Amino acid sequence: MEQIDPDALTQLEEEYGKFMNTNSHSLLKKHLTQEVFDKVKHRVTAEGATLHDCIRSGLANPDSNIGLYAADTESYILFQELFDPVIDEYHGGFGPSETHPKSDFGDPSDLGDLNELGDYVLSTRVRCARSIEGYPFNPLLTSDQYTELEQDVEYALENLEGDLGGKYRSLSEISSEEQEELLQRHLLFKQGDRFLEAAGASRFWPEGRGIFLNNDNTLVVWVNEEDHMRIISMQYGGHIGEVYDRFVRAVTILSDNLPMSSSERLGFLSFCPTNLGTSIRASVHIHLPLLGRDRKTLEDTAAKFNLQVRGTSGEHSEAEDYVFDISNRRRLGITEIEALKEMCNGIKEIIQLESRMEEGSSQSRKQSH
Structure with missing residues (x-):
């Protein structure tokens, strides 16, 4: 797996530290614990997405409700330790073992x-x-x-x-x-x-x-x-x-x-x-x-x-x-x-x-x- 650039990692760690000291009530702050952060902060998707690409809006806007975006489709998998609990809470209960049903547009x-x-x-x-x-x-x-x-x-x-x-x-x-x-x-x-x-x-x-x-x-x-x-x-x-x-x-x-x-x-x-x-x-x-x-x-x-x-x-x-x-x-x-x-x-x-x-x-x- 590709690793994040050292300078980019330093910037990410600094911004994360400042953010965690804000009065944010976002799902990002709630679920991006130090343990989760340390687990995913080095990862980079095949397209080049880092954790910073996914969370920078929430870092810049502590008043966000969510504070989290996927930079590409792989982000949902590579950073799942963060995305899964946010998805679960926002959608009213959708755990990591659950799957979305097939489309049914009805009548x-x-x-x-x-x-x-x-x-x-x-x-x-x-x-x-x-x-x-x-x-x-x-x-x-x-x-x-x-x-x-x-x-x-x-x-x-x-x-x-x-x-x-x-x-x-x-x-x-x-x-x-x-x-x-x-x-x-x-x-x-x-x-x-x-x-x-x-x-x-x-x-x-x-x-x-x-x-x-x-x-x-x-x-x-x-x-x-x-x-x-x-x-x-x-x-x-x-x-x-x-x-x-x-x-x-x-x-x-x-x-x-x-x-x-x-x-x-x-x-x-x-x-x-x-x-x-x-x-x-x-x-x-x-x-x-x-x-x-x-x-x-x-x-x-x-x-x-x-x-x-x-x-x-x-x-x-x-x-x-x-x-x-x-x-x-x-x-x-x-x-x-x-x-x-x-x-x-x-x-x-x-x-x-x-x-x-x-x-x-x-x-x-x-x-x-």
Whole structure:
């Protein structure tokens, strides 16, 4: 096994020592004990990834929740003494002897519309991350590999037809004004996320990066943002069945035309360990003015269904006007359709709770008059 360069090892040891003296509550700090650190600090993957490549974002950002990224697919194996306990804890129990089930997208028509009780859900999206075999992840991608990978994905996107058909454009072809407009509409990713930048995900920007949009902007594919690909299906309202159907058809076609990185144990492999397994994040933007004032009840209800609550501008953002982004937290150890159903059941429970609170508030106002 290749060993880390002595100077690089000295830097890693110094940064690790400083980090362990911070007030971080990240899973990185919790699980990268001195024993684990000493065991894996010398290792280097065949692509050249070191432990430092995997943890440098967490070292630079002690306020990270996770603090850990895989620099290539082999990182999950070579640094498993660190990755395995982080994966186990984040995904709610997935031990080192467990394996991810085979894909099962199920029947999208079973999911229906989440807004049966009223127009609480403003928009719905289902997305997944995909990595292309033969390429490392962001920290190790060369400038040429970024460009080559973009071309591979662009060719595959030409197979999307009918309601899935659209156009791919490189970021360098899109004006700053149009990029800002797409950002405001939550259609485009942006540079500047400090967690990703520290992880080495923003090098050579905007080279090799771009966006595919179908003709009615309900299918989006991001190229070389955090992962090689982000495939996103979305629309206004709460009809999760329609959104998921479009997503499944697009993912199936792209998977038929590109070799996706996966492992028998961890399912689809991604840059961040939170996106392993199905790699699916099904989410809604939902207006909850009453539960929004009772954040503990909202969080407790979401937790029962393994849901994550955050602001509408993504992780680490605040909710505005009591509009929340709520999504499934578990992606590993369950099938795609199981992840979707867990999310749907949780959202329905939250809507019912908000509805009951509205009725109680209305009755209180009547009685006060």
